[in-house]
Amino acid sequence: MKSTIHDVAEKAGVSVATVSRTFSRPDVVSQTTRDKVLQAAKDLDFNISRSAAALKSQQSFRVAMLTSEAHANWFNANISIALNDVLQPAGYDICTYRIANAAERQAFFADLPLRRNVDAVIVNSFSIDGDEISNLKKMNIPVVGINVPSSAGFDATISIDEYESMRLLVRHLHDLGHRDISFVCSNSAQAPLRYSADLRMDAFLRACHDFDDTTPTVIRVPRDKENEDELILSRFLTQSPRPTAICCQSDATAIPLIFKLPRCGVSVPRDVSVLGFDDSTYARQVELTTIHQSPEELGYEAARRTLQLIQGTCPEPRHLTMETYLALRGTTAPPRSSNGQRND
Amino acid sequence: MKSTIHDVAEKAGVSVATVSRTFSRPDVVSQTTRDKVLQAAKDLDFNISRSAAALKSQQSFRVAMLTSEAHANWFNANISIALNDVLQPAGYDICTYRIANAAERQAFFADLPLRRNVDAVIVNSFSIDGDEISNLKKMNIPVVGINVPSSAGFDATISIDEYESMRLLVRHLHDLGHRDISFVCSNSAQAPLRYSADLRMDAFLRACHDFDDTTPTVIRVPRDKENEDELILSRFLTQSPRPTAICCQSDATAIPLIFKLPRCGVSVPRDVSVLGFDDSTYARQVELTTIHQSPEELGYEAARRTLQLIQGTCPEPRHLTMETYLALRGTTAPPRSSNGQRND
DNA sequence: CTGAAAGCGCTTACAG
DNA sequence: CTGAAAGCGCTTACAG
Numbered sequence: 010m011k012s013t014i015h016d017v018a019e020k021a022g023v024s025v026a027t028v029s030r031t032f033s034r035p036d037v038v039s040q041t042t043r044d045k046v047l048q049a050a051k052d053l054d055f056n057i058s059r060s061a062a063a064l065k066s067q068q069s070f071r072v073a074m075l076t077s078e079a080h081a082n083w084f085n086a087n088i089s090i091a092l093n094d095v096l097q098p099a100g101y102d103i104c105t106y107r108i109a110n111a112a113e114r115q116a117f118f119a120d121l122p123l124r125r126n127v128d129a130v131i132v133n134s135f136s137i138d139g140d141e142i143s144n145l146k147k148m149n150i151p152v153v154g155i156n157v158p159s160s161a162g163f164d165a166t167i168s169i170d171e172y173e174s175m176r177l178l179v180r181h182l183h184d185l186g187h188r189d190i191s192f193v194c195s196n197s198a199q200a201p202l203r204y205s206a207d208l209r210m211d212a213f214l215r216a217c218h219d220f221d222d223t224t225p226t227v228i229r230v231p232r233d234k235e236n237e238d239e240l241i242l243s244r245f246l247t248q249s250p251r252p253t254a255i256c257c258q259s260d261a262t263a264i265p266l267i268f269k270l271p272r273c274g275v276s277v278p279r280d281v282s283v284l285g286f287d288d289s290t291y292a293r294q295v296e297l298t299t300i301h302q303s304p305e306e307l308g309y310e311a312a313r314r315t316l317q318l319i320q321g322t323c324p325e326p327r328h329l330t331m332e333t334y335l336a337l338r339g340t341t342a343p344p345r346s347s348n349g350q351r352n353d
Numbered sequence: 354m355k356s357t358i359h360d361v362a363e364k365a366g367v368s369v370a371t372v373s374r375t376f377s378r379p380d381v382v383s384q385t386t387r388d389k390v391l392q393a394a395k396d397l398d399f400n401i402s403r404s405a406a407a408l409k410s411q412q413s414f415r416v417a418m419l420t421s422e423a424h425a426n427w428f429n430a431n432i433s434i435a436l437n438d439v440l441q442p443a444g445y446d447i448c449t450y451r452i453a454n455a456a457e458r459q460a461f462f463a464d465l466p467l468r469r470n471v472d473a474v475i476v477n478s479f480s481i482d483g484d485e486i487s488n489l490k491k492m493n494i495p496v497v498g499i500n501v502p503s504s505a506g507f508d509a510t511i512s513i514d515e516y517e518s519m520r521l522l523v524r525h526l527h528d529l530g531h532r533d534i535s536f537v538c539s540n541s542a543q544a545p546l547r548y549s550a551d552l553r554m555d556a557f558l559r560a561c562h563d564f565d566d567t568t569p570t571v572i573r574v575p576r577d578k579e580n581e582d583e584l585i586l587s588r589f590l591t592q593s594p595r596p597t598a599i600c601c602q603s604d605a606t607a608i609p610l611i612f613k614l615p616r617c618g619v620s621v622p623r624d625v626s627v628l629g630f631d632d633s634t635y636a637r638q639v640e641l642t643t644i645h646q647s648p649e650e651l652g653y654e655a656a657r658r659t660l661q662l663i664q665g666t667c668p669e670p671r672h673l674t675m676e677t678y679l680a681l682r683g684t685t686a687p688p689r690s691s692n693g694q695r696n697d
Numbered sequence: 698c699t700g701a702a703a704g705c706g707c708t709t710a711c712a713g
Numbered sequence: 714c715t716g717a718a719a720g721c722g723c724t725t726a727c728a729g
Contacts, residue, residue: 011468011469013705013706013707014706014707015706023715023716024715024716024717025706025707025708025716025717026708026709026715026716026717026718027714027715027716028707029706029707029708029709030708030709030714030715033707033708033709037714037715038714038715039714039715042714042715054465054468054491056465056466056467056468056469056470057706057707058408058469058470058705058706058707059413059415059470060404060407060408060413060470060705060706060707061408061705061706061707061708061721062706062707062708063404063407063707063721064402064404064405064408064705064706064707064708064720064721064722064723065706065707065708065709065720065721066707066708066709066721067708067721069403069404071403071446080434081427081430081431081433081434082430083425085430086425086426086429086430086433087425089425089430089433090424090425093449093451094451097448097449097450102415102446102447102448103446103448104441104446104447105437105441106441107437107438121398121400122400123400124355124398124400125355125400125402126400126402126403126404147398235637238638261634264635264638265635265638265639268612268635268638268639269638290605290634291608291609291612291635293579294582294608294609294612294613295609295612357721357722357723358722358723359722367699367700368699368700368701369700369701369722369723369724370699370700370701370702370724370725371698371699371700372723373722373723373724373725374698374699374724374725377723377724381698381699382698382699383698383699386698386699401722401723402721402722402723404721404722404723405705405721405722405723405724406722406723406724407705407723408704408705408706408707408721408722408723408724409704409705409722409723409724409725410705410723410724410725411705411724
């Protein structure tokens with residue numbers, strides 16, 4: 010009922026080797042033979058069995074993606090789609106391993122459940138450490154990183170430059186005359202595996218440090234709370250002196266704010282400038298000034314490099330930094346007293 | 354270097370059959386033997402080879418998901434995560450097949466590239482027709498649908514009731530006193546594969562039909578345009594008489610509107626009520642009245658049923674309708690002249 | 698509860 | 714360009 014390579018060989022009057030080659034290396038079989046085989050395969054509704062091909066050829070045709078994010082977010086959704094767009098047509102499945110907490114992390118890197126069962130691993134925005142990378146390397150397969158803390162140990166990495174991005178943001182605010190700037194972030198203690206939250210705050214503080222007349226403050230709230238936006242609002246409104254600009258860790262934090270601030274009598278950008286990070290869903294429509302990045306491109310580049318590494322070629326360059334830019338829109342403006350003086 | 358089941362058998366002093374059973378059916382091997390095997394496996398960094406297991410056991414440990422959506426959206430991202438959460442721990446990979454246009458659709462259902470290579474197929478929000486379902490069934494594997502046009506031919510389906518949902522929405526507006534209601538949707542001619550866009554409009558029109566004093570109108574715009582929100586705005590503002598309420602096909606359409614309408618001098622909900630559909634990202638924060646649905650639950654239920662069907666048990670019930678509810682929030686209010694009279 | 702053995706459906710050197 | 718043949722690493726009836 011389900012036909013095998015033997016059935017096709019018989020029907021086409023060739024050997025199974027030829028049938029196999031017709032699918033795996035069509036260039037080495039003659040046009041005439043190829044046509045015969047293809048016709049027979051079609052008549053018999055034949056597909057190559059991936060499991061058999063995998064077993065014999067010592068490949069798994071699977072690529073693992075490691076991530077720590079529990080919920081559906083814009084960044085990961087775009088990464089996944091881009092990976093699938095490149096890897097699927099090339100014959101690879103993507104298996105997503107979500108590591109949600111310290112126990113899972115420990116278990117994963119100790120057991121390495123992927124050993125022998127994937128052809129490459131992509132580490133996505135995960136705060137992986139040196140020992141963990143070493144463990145991964147024991148599998149003797151390519152290891153590719155997307156937004157990882159360091160490129161050390163990786164066969165290829167694709168990242169954005171958080172520091173440069175934050176510098177763009179802070180310089181823009183400084184140019185406008187802002188001197189009191191708040192950074193809003195979720196408490197990283199709650200999300201120890203997610204890379205970039207901590208980094209981004211550090212980048213903000215460093216960027217402010219370039220200007221000795223600029224006072225950065227930080228508003229930290231617990232992560233994944235339903236009322237995150239209310240907490241932030243409350244903290245901001247009670248700060249004294251009130252900062253003239255708010256840099257948010259991501260658009261997802263900024264968008265609720267630009268909706269709610271006016272309802273608290275604080276006009277955006279007249280009374281306070283608000284900035285996001287990502288240029289994600291709705292950012293353009295709500296005119297949010299933000300840093301544009303493209304997880305889709307990060308994903309494409311990562312997938313392409315993964316494929317190259319599997320085929321044994323070294324991607325050029327091995328470590329790529331994708332450019333970001335400041336999407337200048339309507340939520341930033343000069344502060345009310347734009348003389349650069351503090352009004353305290 | 355890479356150890357096989359033979360190495361483990363030798364080290365543990367048992368047969369390969371016992372090693373195999375230790376992993377696939379641990380209940381049938383004695384505690385003592387199991388411990389020996391597990392220890393040997395650990396010492397040798399051994400994992401079962403999926404390809405070999407798959408080949409011999411005539412399973413592929415893969416589940417296909419068919420979808421037509423090109424871009425990352427809230428619904429699909431949540432579906433994917435839920436499917437992965439259930440299927441991955443059960444040992445199944447998910448391979449996502451995206452069918453973007455008529456040619457791909459034709460090719461896919463004619464060739465059935467998954468034949469012999471997946472254990473089940475999940476059809477997600479795809480406007481699949483009877484012939485296509487028949488084709489799928491030729492593979493002799495379970496076929497599960499999420500939001501498909503009809504449950505006919507499916508081994509299991511999970512859906513929401515679009516009609517009932519839309520009735521909730523329209524009745525709420527009618528109760529408030531609205532009689533002129535617009536439905537905003539993207540042009541389905543551009544997206545012939547996506548199921549639910551057309552259906553939702555039909556549901557809206559039917560729901561309005563329940564009230565003979567209510568006049569529905571439709572604003573249709575091309576899909577996936579960058580300036581979709583501006584087109585809608587322009588159409589709405591030039592309509593005469595201007596509807597007192599706008600029902601949007603999804604939150605993604607509604608959210609830009611509730612941001613932009615006030616900037617055109619139209620206050621929400623004072624001058625116009627706006628409703629979404631989904632209860633997706635930011636809906637709560639921007640106080641959008643909308644229909645709540647949970648793609649996560651749809652995904653979990655679909656995955657659970659898929660697993661049951663693979664194991665040969667029939668899910669109960671086979672066809673499940675997930676409840677939705679009206680999330681009553683701040684973007685709906687009585688129309689300005691709430692006497693139910695038309696002011697034309 | 699455990700073992701010996703057949704075989705799942707391919708790929709790939711090797712030979713011609 | 715094509716074929717004969719070995720074997721990838723498991724699972725699973727069957728026997729004990």
